[in-house]
Amino acid sequence: MFIALTAGTVATAAGLLISAPAANAASCPSPNVCFYEHTSYAGLSKTLGNPYAADLSTVTWDGFNLMNLNDKISSIISGQNPADTNAVHVYSNINFSGTDKRITPGGYYPNLGDFGLNDKVSSFRRVSGG
Numbered sequence: 711m712f713i714a715l716t717a718g719t720v721a722t723a724a725g726l727l728i729s730a731p732a733a734n735a736a737s738c739p740s741p742n743v744c745f746y747e748h749t750s751y752a753g754l755s756k757t758l759g760n761p762y763a764a765d766l767s768t769v770t771w772d773g774f775n776l777m778n779l780n781d782k783i784s785s786i787i788s789g790q791n792p793a794d795t796n797a798v799h800v801y802s803n804i805n806f807s808g809t810d811k812r813i814t815p816g817g818y819y820p821n822l823g824d825f826g827l828n829d830k831v832s833s834f835r836r837v838s839g840g
């Protein structure tokens with residue numbers, strides 16, 4: 711009997727350890743906007759307080775100076791305050807043209823493919839009142 715209880719205690723402890731990572735959901739430090747190489751906020755990342763680039767081939771991932779963001783972004787988290795009226799927009803072409811997707815301040819976008827933009831973003835900027 712004593713042995714059985716010990717085994718149960720161990721199993722419970724293991725369960726708690728396994729559940730711990732799920733409690734740490736992906737987040738982006740306010741007021742930044744975070745861009746990710748893969749869906750579900752995986753892979754390389756780029757954290758920017760004021761995203762602005764007319765051509766993402768000139769912007770590199772954090773910690774990887776030879777790898778740029780052009781046609782690579784797959785997920786985004788906005789750490790902007792939801793009350794911020796200057797939303798970031800991402801575009802399928804350079805110079806803020808092509809498909810235009812508004813990233814809601816405070817919003818989570820685990821798969822830009824939902825908007826036809828997986829691996830297609832080539833420029834981004836904050837839009838005043840946008």
Ligand SMILES: [Ca+2]
Binds near residue numbers: 749782783829
């Ligand atoms: Ca990607």
